[in-house]
Amino acid sequence: MGKQGVGVALRRKEDDRLMRGRGRFIGDVRFEGQVELAFVRSPVAHGRILGVNIPPEHRERVYLMEDMKGVAGILARSGLPGFKASVQMPLAQGKVRFAGEPIAMCVAATRAEAEDIAATVTPEIEELAANHDMLEATKKGAPKVHDDWADNVFLETFIDGDIDSVAKDAPIAVSRTIRTGRQCMAPLEGKGCIAFYDRYVEQLVLWTATQMPHIVRSGLAECLGMEHRKIRVVAPDVGGGFGWKGLLQPEEVCAAWLAMHLDRPVKWLEDRREHLIAAANCREHHYELTAYADRSGRILGLDAVAHVDAGAYSVYPFSACLEAAQVGSILPGPYDLTHYRCRTYSVCTNKPPIVPYRGVARTGVCFAMELMVDAIAREAGLEPHEVRLANLVTPEQMPYRNVTGKDFDLGDYPESLRRAAEMIGHDEVRRRQEVGEADGRKIGIGYATYCEQGAHGTSVYHGWGIPMVPGFEQSQVRLTPDGTLEVRVGNQSHGQSLETTLAQVVNEVLGVDPEKVNVLHGDTALSPYSTGTWGSRSAVMVGGAVAAACEKLGERILGIGAHLLQARPEEVRIADGAVASEAGSVSFAEIAATWYLKPQNLPPGVNPDGLELTAGYRPKVDTGTFSYASHAAMVAVDLETGHVDLLDYVIVEDGGVLINPMVVDGQIYGGTAQGVGTALYEEMTYDGHGQPLASTLADYILPGANEVPDVRIAHMETPSPNTRFGQKGIGEGGAIAPPAAITNAINDAVKDLGVEMNVSPVTPYRLLAAITEAQTAGGAVRQKEEAAA
Amino acid sequence: MKPVPFDLVVAKDVAGAVKALGEEGAKAVGGFQSLGPMLNLRLAQPRILIDVTRIPELRGIQRSDESVVYGACITHAEFEDGAVFDPTGGALARVASGIAYRAVRTRGTIGGSLAHGDPAADWPVALGALDARVRIAGERGVRQMPVASFMTGAFATALQPNEVVVAVEVPRPSPQARFGFWKFCRKVGELAEAICGVYCDPERGVHRIMIGAMEGRPVVLADVPEVFEDARALEAALADLDLGSDPVHRKLHLAAIKRAVADMRQVSGASA
């Protein structure tokens, strides 16, 4: 048996079922007697519900909020001072606050029949003016989303800093307005759930496509007024989450309540249209930034105002303010910045609520900051990577506490950028630009460097005061009578390959063949409590917990093994799934058989707790690991169509010790594909009435295989000093930098035309419009400059 | 979303299809690739669907010295794969291979594409440029008309409710004929934002430019031999063209036209 533990690119255990189409997703789960739901959703973004007309023949199969007696709304508070809480009733009552908000649920034997009923239900709504633009929504006189609030702001935060002293005589000051589009997360598998009441154990059972079964249970218990022990939440195979499956949803509450009310299984499967118009959104940021720098490109200060369009409600558990408040704390990026001031607003609008999406606030923040760095470079007449090198935190400064109190663990940020510049062939591209392209296109290079706080725990989260605070993470391990191993973890694997990675952790500690390890996850009845899979935390937290449990189990195995080998405990060790001494070895199977089947042979004084246990883990420092990367993009811009071609894309990444390098590369590729979507394609736009303008994937454009470049990845390895194996969280990183790197490359390509894009996505239309404007205005500007000279 | 309930009738011949289409709420269906999504979104709610893809006549081709007649239910994939004779020396295969994704091409039909009337679709522009004619069967027999005039607006055609597109007749190009095609899509496989087909067959006196993805029906520039010779004549012709009010879209359309013309010039050999 070759090495199969930490550091090995082991083939994925889950491939056998997933690649053969043998996974079990919610859509595959059927229970005898199940019925299906279709929701009647609000046709308007904002309005008062005057009534709901239901044909009498369907009244029994249609449910309104008033029918759901005793069910409470979803409430996700934040403890941050000034936070305004919203209550989201599972079915709208009194008012609708976004187009697509559920008003009634219709139940029938099949979804198609339920939709037939839904088509006959007509809500009567007095339409109100809608907040479709977050900046307008903060103005006096804007229609109020929640009538009892003083304004439409969930939360305002302010980080004060001394900007005035640097602003006074900074040689360079650049100001920009930067925006990012609103997105839908669009996992391959939509959301879905099926609920039933299990009389045998007196439990409500909710199978749902979630990233966090335990948290969904807590939220559901609150809404339904039930005890936790009475609810079991199961996440089967989940086809991608990205954050969209990291919340308690109104539809889940509805299905769960109805299953108990009807005493039969109730299923709801989100379709693509529901996902696009009614599901939680993400990402929409707006920045007003001024950066101060000296002529060498050294950034002296950053002054920022950021708005995030948080939509109509605060989602459970992350709340409506996590995104904007994080913007404030991470905007300074990987830079050695000393003067910083930032005000943020989480704005409440008549759009679906936002939830954190892969990268969370970081993608928007990286876009804003990295565009500013390039703007400074252009202003200073310097190369963009040189300006970065002048500002990145250096390895000598590590560990480094930044201006907002983030503790960067270790790493060589400048080196990642130098390598990226080399890999993309910086000097060669510059020469090629001088010559020009035969086809008339303009090429450009762009960079983005970020560091990603991942696996941040108690010390970070208790401050948010949201319904969930990660503490110690637990894992349960059990040596079964035949000597194979079961591992139970409370998070959920939905594409992260945890069944493989965690089995490798087991192998690293106990030497058990990963094929002989079953990783059980995603079920509150089977696993220890966990806040779930989010925040790039699983490899660090759950990996650490599995290692801790295996170590403890190893001690017990050693005790029995030594006895069987008639050796002293200090004479034996664990190797390749056996206990060995100088004289011989005894397999885990024999040891397990002794414990379970021949207990008469156990040593006197053996640990009575046996060969199963639960152990917990938290890193020494739990403020988070800081993986980091530099991305470099080379693009070609077609000036006649606005089309952007990604000619090359390189990533130099440091995720510390990689448990499975292939899995890490997979995470980076996937994240980068999503980042390409953010950069160039994906946007959910709304009209002035708050109507969503993309209800199919023909309008909401996701990048496909043709649009995603062959990404070249290089790794650096600076082990984290704080985690079990030196691993760092990397799950989200790929999605953070592409919008910044690609847009910087576009701006590099078109800089001679006087075009600068400060919005994502850079659609062909936007780019062509900017080019057209520059070409028509260009003559005028040049004339003015000549006159002035 | 799921469609409203409907009945499905599989027509055995053209007469049967025409008769069945006479029923209240009846609608023809080919490959389902455009109608399917509309049914699912409940944008179309027909009571009866008449499947025309099993009619043998609509699956065949007829060759003559002047033209090739393609049954309406020949799929994009069959053109792409060269499974049907192509008198244009590859132009039809090339157009077909650029439509949507392979899965869509496997089912989508040339007749369905024309009947659907999407102004951004490939076949109306390509076949319009090639001066093809569409054959339509109704209660009073078969009529035919140029593809360019068959398209009457965005998602509007000359097709009457109880008529069936039975075939498309593509004239055989002469050896000197040239075809050029260029389109711009947000993403490979999505419908075009700008699309243009150009065709020049001096021997037969055909010089045509067909521009799609407009707000209304595709725009035709017919009998314009000079623009194929002279860049300034092309500029002049385009300057007068109504390409919509949006200057950015106009720019994109102009790029498509110029590139289609350049594409035609680039391709060497007869009737390519």
Ligand SMILES: Cc1cc2nc3c(=O)[nH]c(=O)nc-3n(C[C@H](O)[C@H](O)[C@H](O)COP(=O)(O)OP(=O)(O)OC[C@H]3O[C@@H](n4cnc5c(N)ncnc54)[C@H](O)[C@@H]3O)c2cc1C
């Ligand atoms: C994801 C996607 C991408 C696409 N991209 C492109 C693209 O890039 N370019 C492009 O050109 N097209 C594209 N399409 C459309 C595709 O080419 C369809 O195949 C085509 O438009 C319709 O052909 P169909 O046979 O599927 O027609 P159907 O969907 O079956 O029918 C469409 C319409 O035509 C009518 N109809 C069909 N056949 C007949 C007939 N014989 N007589 C009378 N009426 C008839 C139907 O009643 C209906 O109104 C795309 C479709 C999808 C789903």
